[in-house]
Amino acid sequence: MAVVLNVLTRGFRKLITTTGLRDHSSLTDELINNMDKKATWDRFYSENTRKATHFTNFEWFFGFDAIRDFIMPVLYSRPTSDTLLHVLDMGCGTSALGPSVYRESVVPVQVTCADISPIAVRLMQEHTDTKSVQPQNISSNLDFRELDCTQLHKHYISESLDLILDKGTIDALLRSRDGGIKASQVLKQSLAALRFSGSLLQFSDEDPDSRMLWLEREAQEPGLMAANVGVQEVGELRGVTYYCYQVSPHPAAQ
Numbered sequence: 001m002a003v004v005l006n007v008l009t010r011g012f013r014k015l016i017t018t019t020g021l022r023d024h025s026s027l028t029d030e031l032i033n034n035m036d037k038k039a040t041w042d043r044f045y046s047e048n049t050r051k052a053t054h055f056t057n058f059e060w061f062f063g064f065d066a067i068r069d070f071i072m073p074v075l076y077s078r079p080t081s082d083t084l085l086h087v088l089d090m091g092c093g094t095s096a097l098g099p100s101v102y103r104e105s106v107v108p109v110q111v112t113c114a115d116i117s118p119i120a121v122r123l124m125q126e127h128t129d130t131k132s133v134q135p136q137n138i139s140s141n142l143d144f145r146e147l148d149c150t151q152l153h154k155h156y157i158s159e160s161l162d163l164i165l166d167k168g169t170i171d172a173l174l175r176s177r178d179g180g181i182k183a184s185q186v187l188k189q190s191l192a193a194l195r196f197s198g199s200l201l202q203f204s205d206e207d208p209d210s211r212m213l214w215l216e217r218e219a220q221e222p223g224l225m226a227a228n229v230g231v232q233e234v235g236e237l238r239g240v241t242y243y244c245y246q247v248s249p250h251p252a253a254q
């Protein structure tokens with residue numbers, strides 16, 4: 001087990017050993033190798049629910065409070081218009097990230113929380129139905145959708161989203177045995193779905209030395225796709241340094 005755990009970076013390893021998952025060694029093994037599989041996440045959210053007496057949001061890495069100052073300025077920097085700004089929390093799980101952006105935004109937003117696991121989506125929908133969150137802007141909307149982000153092009157037309165949030169989703173794909181191609185598909189389709197000047201914000205514990213190289217390579221396709229890529233340090237938590245990667249598409253030179 002120790003050898004296998006070493007394939008995970010420190011943040012993922014810490015997370016898995018601090019969530020009570022050590023009591024479920026077969027689920028831990030499944031997560032280590034198969035975080036790109038729907039069945040793994042269905043099992044993860046089912047087991048979490050079975051153990052709990054009531055719903056609580058499960059946060060990968062950290063919650064909204066730790067990254068509010070990375071998200072809201074990017075949202076507010078979008079050109080103002082009369083229409084809703086479209087925000088997608090991609091691979092939302094049961095995180096409160098999307099609902100927090102919906103609640104806190106003073107500009108009108110359409111926040112969609114999407115996940116491949118119908119169990120996570122149902123839990124989020126049920127929780128929201130019972131809680132009745134009031135947004136700062138009464139025109140804002142929040143919805144939950146079961147969708148596979150490798151198939152984003154079937155759900156969003158090109159240049160239709162303003163902000164995509166990714167907290168741990170592409171990380172999960174990249175760290176799975178067979179997830180590399182899916183991670184690349186998700187990134188490329190995210191960039192196609194974003195408006196120019198929109199952004200993908202990716203929160204990760206992966207070091208910029210490797211993640212920047214991957215993003216810069218995957219986000220460029222001569223004549224087809226181009227993007228600016230940047231990184232900021234979010235800070236250190238439980239001895240692990242986290243980063244916010246910002247990828248913003250722009251028209252490719254012909």
Ligand SMILES: C[S@@+](CC[C@H](N)C(=O)[O-])C[C@H]1O[C@@H](n2cnc3c(N)ncnc32)[C@H](O)[C@@H]1O
Nearest residue numbers: 041059060091092093095115116148149167168
């Ligand atoms: C590491 S968890 C992060 C969950 C959440 N973003 C958070 O911060 O707590 C990765 C999430 O991605 C979802 N996921 C994995 N592959 C996916 C895919 N192809 N499309 C949509 N969601 C996916 C999983 O179900 C899981 O909820």
